[in-house]
Amino acid sequence: MAKIPQQVIDDIRDKTNIVDVIGQYVQLKKSGSKNYAGLCPFHNEKTPSFSVAEDKQFYYCFGCGRGGNIFSFVQEIEGLSFVESVLKVAEMEGVEVSEQYQNVAVESQASSQQQQLIQLHEKAAEVYHHMLMNTAIGEAALDYLHKRGLDDQLIEEFNIGFAPNQRDFLVRVFQNESLDSEAFPNSGLFVERESEELVDRFYQRIMFPIRNFQGKTVGFSGRFFATEEISNQEQPKYLNSPETSLFNKREILFNFDKARSSIRKGSTVYLFEGFMDVLAAYHSGVTNGIASMGTSLTNEQITSISRIAQELVICYDGDQAGLDATNRAISHLQETSRLNLSIVSVPEGLDPDEYVKKYGQDAFVNLLEHGKETVFLFKMRYRRLNKNMANEKEQLEYVQELLQDLLDVDSLIEQDRYLTQLSSEFQISRESLQQQLYDLKRQRRNKKQRPPQSNVRSEHGESRSPSNKTQVQKAEELLLYRLFNDETLNQRLKQSQVTFFHEVYQELYMLFDAYIESEGEFVLAKFLDFLKDDRMRNIVGTIASLKVPEEGSQQEIEDLLQVIQTSNLTEEINEKKLKLQEASQKGNQELELGLATEIINLTKELKQAK
Numbered sequence: 021m022a023k024i025p026q027q028v029i030d031d032i033r034d035k036t037n038i039v040d041v042i043g044q045y046v047q048l049k050k051s052g053s054k055n056y057a058g059l060c061p062f063h064n065e066k067t068p069s070f071s072v073a074e075d076k077q078f079y080y081c082f083g084c085g086r087g088g089n090i091f092s093f094v095q096e097i098e099g100l101s102f103v104e105s106v107l108k109v110a111e112m113e114g115v116e117v118s119e120q121y122q123n124v125a126v127e128s129q130a131s132s133q134q135q136q137l138i139q140l141h142e143k144a145a146e147v148y149h150h151m152l153m154n155t156a157i158g159e160a161a162l163d164y165l166h167k168r169g170l171d172d173q174l175i176e177e178f179n180i181g182f183a184p185n186q187r188d189f190l191v192r193v194f195q196n197e198s199l200d201s202e203a204f205p206n207s208g209l210f211v212e213r214e215s216e217e218l219v220d221r222f223y224q225r226i227m228f229p230i231r232n233f234q235g236k237t238v239g240f241s242g243r244f245f246a247t248e249e250i251s252n253q254e255q256p257k258y259l260n261s262p263e264t265s266l267f268n269k270r271e272i273l274f275n276f277d278k279a280r281s282s283i284r285k286g287s288t289v290y291l292f293e294g295f296m297d298v299l300a301a302y303h304s305g306v307t308n309g310i311a312s313m314g315t316s317l318t319n320e321q322i323t324s325i326s327r328i329a330q331e332l333v334i335c336y337d338g339d340q341a342g343l344d345a346t347n348r349a350i351s352h353l354q355e356t357s358r359l360n361l362s363i364v365s366v367p368e369g370l371d372p373d374e375y376v377k378k379y380g381q382d383a384f385v386n387l388l389e390h391g392k393e394t395v396f397l398f399k400m401r402y403r404r405l406n407k408n409m410a411n412e413k414e415q416l417e418y419v420q421e422l423l424q425d426l427l428d429v430d431s432l433i434e435q436d437r438y439l440t441q442l443s444s445e446f447q448i449s450r451e452s453l454q455q456q457l458y459d460l461k462r463q464r465r466n467k468k469q470r471p472p473q474s475n476v477r478s479e480h481g482e483s484r485s486p487s488n489k490t491q492v493q494k495a496e497e498l499l500l501y502r503l504f505n506d507e508t509l510n511q512r513l514k515q516s517q518v519t520f521f522h523e524v525y526q527e528l529y530m531l532f533d534a535y536i537e538s539e540g541e542f543v544l545a546k547f548l549d550f551l552k553d554d555r556m557r558n559i560v561g562t563i564a565s566l567k568v569p570e571e572g573s574q575q576e577i578e579d580l581l582q583v584i585q586t587s588n589l590t591e592e593i594n595e596k597k598l599k600l601q602e603a604s605q606k607g608n609q610e611l612e613l614g615l616a617t618e619i620i621n622l623t624k625e626l627k628q629a630k
Contacts, residue, residue, distance in 0.1 A: 028117065029091075029106055033545060036113045038077045038090045044112070044284070045097055046327045048072060061097055062086050064323050066358055071565065077545040080565040087561015089545035092554075098234055136203045137266050140194070141229075141237040144209055147193050148181025148227040148240075158182040161226050161245050168296065169377055174303050178228070183242060185224040185250060208239065208264040224250055225259065228274075228295050230267065230313070233324070235277040239267035241295065241313070260313060269313035271320045274298055280328060282308040287330040290364075290388065291317070293337055293345065297372040304381035306388060309335075317349055322357050331360040333392060338366035340405075347402055350395055354428055362392040365401075396438055399425045419446055423457050427464060492590070495583040496525040497563050502572045502580075503532060504544065504564060509577070510536060521587040528556060593622045 039056055051057035060070035060081040069083035080087035095105035110117045152158040161182045190209060204210055210218040225242030232238045239261030261267050275298050283289045290309040292298050301309040312321060334349055336342040353361055366375050376384045403421050407414045419442055429435050443450040503509050520526040535550050544564055551557050596619045603611040
């Protein structure tokens with residue numbers, strides 16, 4: 021298969037700013053004069069440890085150790101091949117690429133099993149949509165959607181479709197399309213009977229395509245469409261695709277792909293319970309709405325939201341079930357994210373879709389914009405629901421519960437206001453409430469345990485924490501850092517015939533030397549393309565992100581070389597000392613004496629080397 025020439029890759033990289041591209045996936049904030057920081061998109065975290073260096077066109081996470089250039093970032097976060105990531109970056113930044121190289125990506129995609137499954141889903145969505153919009157079989161379902169307030173433009177936008185009441189409909193369509201039948205069983209679109217015959221999973225259902233964050237169809241949610249002829253006996257109202265290599269409901273958020281740009285622009289996301297609520301909001305002009313896949317929010321979904329939003333507005337149904345779900349969502353979000361939370365409670369127990377139908381789109385938009393309440397105000401209403409507020413005991417329980425809730429309110433102004441409200445309503449002195457709140461804060465502090473130390477290991481088996489590295493490792497990494505930033509140092513190291521003690525650093529040094537021989541000058545982002553091994557890229561990321569002064573001295577280089585060159589003797593001495601300790605414990609005096617002599621001789625040799 022043809023490759024994209026290095027010159028084309030370099031041209032795309034040179035015309036791209038890594039901050040602009042990563043900023044479309046991660047909410048970045050300026051950190052210092054040259055760097056940007058944000059929450060790492062590759063692992064869950066509440067405190068930003070992900071850093072992007074604009075001058076070096078390089079990113080690195082101090083939490084999980086991943087690092088690289090713009091191509092490796094897009095490659096990992098989008099699940100693409102290197103070729104696909106290069107063309108994706110070019111597309112994102114508006115860099116024109118010859119059509120012959122576009123064909124390289126097409127060939128690459130076609131060979132991917134994941135792409136085969138996506139192709140099946142995209143084709144299924146196309147067929148279902150055609151059945152809804154252009155056939156007599158789909159007329160009743162289309163009429164139903166129109167009555168629910170969805171016009172043709174919205175149906176087209178979300179590619180909504182209809183699966184007819186035939187268990188072999190999609191099977192026959194795919195067979196006629198000459199699609200790869202080996203991919204059918206793993207697609208989630210079919211059910212395999214005992215006879216090994218495949219039948220359609222979805223039938224007699226209005227089909228909502230589920231897209232991943234890149235806008236590719238990876239699954240479906242089918243709403244059963246009952247008619248006079250076809251009842252809904254033993255049929256679930258909604259049927260989702262099963263878990264597949266494409267579809268993981270813990271990670272997917274409905275409409276996240278379309279909503280992402282408007283979420284990033286306003287830093288606000290609206291979280292709804294169902295697809296129809298998202299569609300009603302979208303139709304009303306609120307394009308930053310999303311929904312989870314019929315389950316409570318997961319850590320993975322919260323992480324995805326936190327990367328691009330600062331505020332999350334929960335807008336669940338206004339009935340008891342919706343209020344309970346809101347309360348659970350608040351607890352989970354407060355534990356696992358730093359998002360600013362607010363609540364929109366839909367009046368009269370309605371869901372957002374019903375509210376739009378009853379009061380219109382303008383009223384709904386006004387509710388979303390001006391009907392927000394704080395989490396604490398929601399808690400005040402919610403905790404009253406199952407209490408007899410005329411009963412003094414339940415009043416005191418209510419106040420005690422709210423004081424616990426008040427611990428999660430960071431603003432002192434808000435705390436002051438709510439304490440005054442509680443004091444006035446229940447005739448309790450404000451001083452007593454303030455003292456009780458203080459005691460609760462102290463109890464929480466005492467219970468709070470220190471978080472465990474990170475046990476993340478690097479790809480080459482060494483701890484990522486600098487404090488866990490040996491003196492030799494630190495010296496080797498610092499020497500390589502200087503090598504990356506000083507063009508004259510490589511020749512000096514060649515003359516001194518330095519050999520790194522750890523094999524991985526020696527290998528990296530040899531790769532660096534080969535790169536310089538080929539390119540003539542060191543460019544970090546380009547060097548990362550030169551390295552084909554992700555393990556090596558992550559090590560380079562660790563080294564390039566060392567917190568050290570930008571310029572080193574001649575004395576520093578000499579000291580580093582001495583540490584590395586004498587490391588073999590040092591390690592041997594340490595090994596002999598351990599054996600000496602064991603011999604002493606076992607009472608083996610003859611071995612003790614021999615080891616002691618060897619240690620003395622090695623120590624003299626080490627002093628001479630220094």
